[in-house]
Amino acid sequence: MPPNRQRPLTRRRLLQLTGASTLGALAGCGSQLPGSDDDEGREVTPRSTVTSEPDSSVSLTAGAGTIQPGPDVSTSNWLYDEQFPGPELRVQEGDVLSVELTNDLEAETTIHWHGVPVPNPVDGVPGVTQEPIAPGETFEYRFRAEPAGTYFYHSHVGLQLDRGLLGPLIVEERDPHVEYDREYVVVLDDYLPDEPQLPSDGGRGGGGMGGGMGGGGMMGDVRPPYDGLLINGRLPEDPQTFGVTEGERIRFRFVNAGSATVFGVRIAGHEMTVTHADGRPVDPVDVDSFAFGAGERYDVVVEATNPGRWFVQADALDGNEPPARAVVEYEGTDGTNTPQVPSSPGDQLQYSDLQAISSLDGVSGSPDRTFDLTLSRGGGQSYTWTIDGQTYPDADPLRIRPGEHVRIRMTNQSPVVHPMHLHGHFFQVGNAVKDTVMVPGHRGQVTLDFHADNPGRWLFHCHNLYHLDAGMARIVKYVE
Numbered sequence: 210m211p212p213n214r215q216r217p218l219t220r221r222r223l224l225q226l227t228g229a230s231t232l233g234a235l236a237g238c239g240s241q242l243p244g245s246d247d248d249e250g251r252e253v254t255p256r257s258t259v260t261s262e263p264d265s266s267v268s269l270t271a272g273a274g275t276i277q278p279g280p281d282v283s284t285s286n287w288l289y290d291e292q293f294p295g296p297e298l299r300v301q302e303g304d305v306l307s308v309e310l311t312n313d314l315e316a317e318t319t320i321h322w323h324g325v326p327v328p329n330p331v332d333g334v335p336g337v338t339q340e341p342i343a344p345g346e347t348f349e350y351r352f353r354a355e356p357a358g359t360y361f362y363h364s365h366v367g368l369q370l371d372r373g374l375l376g377p378l379i380v381e382e383r384d385p386h387v388e389y390d391r392e393y394v395v396v397l398d399d400y401l402p403d404e405p406q407l408p409s410d411g412g413r414g415g416g417g418m419g420g421g422m423g424g425g426g427m428m429g430d431v432r433p434p435y436d437g438l439l440i441n442g443r444l445p446e447d448p449q450t451f452g453v454t455e456g457e458r459i460r461f462r463f464v465n466a467g468s469a470t471v472f473g474v475r476i477a478g479h480e481m482t483v484t485h486a487d488g489r490p491v492d493p494v495d496v497d498s499f500a501f502g503a504g505e506r507y508d509v510v511v512e513a514t515n516p517g518r519w520f521v522q523a524d525a526l527d528g529n530e531p532p533a534r535a536v537v538e539y540e541g542t543d544g545t546n547t548p549q550v551p552s553s554p555g556d557q558l559q560y561s562d563l564q565a566i567s568s569l570d571g572v573s574g575s576p577d578r579t580f581d582l583t584l585s586r587g588g589g590q591s592y593t594w595t596i597d598g599q600t601y602p603d604a605d606p607l608r609i610r611p612g613e614h615v616r617i618r619m620t621n622q623s624p625v626v627h628p629m630h631l632h633g634h635f636f637q638v639g640n641a642v643k644d645t646v647m648v649p650g651h652r653g654q655v656t657l658d659f660h661a662d663n664p665g666r667w668l669f670h671c672h673n674l675y676h677l678d679a680g681m682a683r684i685v686k687y688v689e
């Protein structure tokens with residue numbers, strides 16, 4: 210690729226290209242594509258992506274479509290292959306996956322493979338790892354699908370994720386550490402019937418995004434005007450049924466694909482054994498409930514020993530919409546019986562309960578480099594969220610060197626949770642290995658450690674889409 214200085218991809222130009230006008234409307238814009246140097250060191254060339262023949266080839270089309278999340282409810286959205294959630298992509302660990310994305314939207318788009326440590330050029334961050342895909346164009350993402358895990362894919366342009374451009378990606382392990390008889394993928398989402406937008410008045414008072422949870426005063430943020438909560442694209446009025454047979458062990462792969470929701474998940478009448486966190490295997494831990502932020506995933510195994518009809522229920526911990534629901538229905542049960550609702554939350558999973566089966570290499574001992582980062586709400590009239598007072602893309606990259614053990618310590622000076630996500634790497638947090646971690650509000654602190662083993666430019670950001678769009682992001686950049 211020629212030096213990007215010859216055709217600078219400026220923030221202004223990107224905003225023109227996308228027709229976007231709000232601050233940071235294009236996640237990841239504002240920097241040059243790789244291949245150039247800055248005055249703080251020469252950039253390290255990323256791993257190139259695989260060129261071998263794919264084991265699995267998929268074509269996806271991003272385009273406008275209609276969803277029907279409930280009876281008599283229909284909304285125009287932006288979808289992959291006119292499905293919502295998008296088609297489940299399922300491959301074996303180590304397979305080479307090729308996805309040809311055709312853009313039938315009126316706007317530019319990309320796909321990000323959330324959690325998969327792909328080579329940088331196929332990470333799907335516009336203006337950072339690739340030029341955005343123009344309307345009418347096709348782009349091929351090809352990468353080796355590893356390690357095994359529960360992932361999802363989504364657009365990384367602006368607020369497109371909250372328009373419906375998302376779907377699950379399952380990379381099956383060849384030798385699971387837990388036994389199960391069948392599995393269901395459970396995609397949780399917040400349902401926005403209209404085009405997403407940042408709060409027009411700075412979100413400090415009044416309606417902001419349109420109300421929802423009663424303005425920004427109490428909670429320190431406004432909630433988008435969600436019209437409900439979804440499990441696999443369906444409102445609780447029209448829940449999906451997960452059929453089970455008594456005696457089976459069922460694996461549920463929960464994905465929080467919401468844009469601005471922390472979900473609390475329970476299954477009535479059943480304990481859950483958490484087996485994977487963000488796709489990575491953990492020592493099984495029994496809980497009654499777990500909470501997870503946007504971008505997090507948990508796999509659980511449930512023993513079907515309690516015949517009947519039971520709700521799988523996901524409450525918005527930061528919203529007041531009715532909970533998302535699906536139904537676990539035992540074979541032979543009268544399907545007209547009203548499903549049972551979960552009782553009190555009971556034992557809730559804590560991060561400290563998570564013990565990765567394989568800890569991360571390269572992060573023992575003291576770190577080679579530490580960043581202390583403060584997460585906070587921006588001042589002033591506009592709606593901004595900051596890391597160390599800087600609003601991406603007007604923000605300094607976090608420069609690291611290949612092979613380093615890097616530590617990031619975060620302190621959250623705002624009253625709301627920030628689910629922070631690092632592209633291209635897993636990180637160690639406590640004894641867990643994850644790619645997204647919630648930093649609690651009111652001076653909550655989280656420390657993560659990762660091994661700098663995947664050169665390139667990687668976005669590190671809040672996975673609340675509105676916080677990301679309003680500046681809560683940095684580039685982690687490999688330099689020599």
Ligand SMILES: [Cu+2]
Nearest residue numbers: 627671673676
């Ligand atoms: Cu946030």
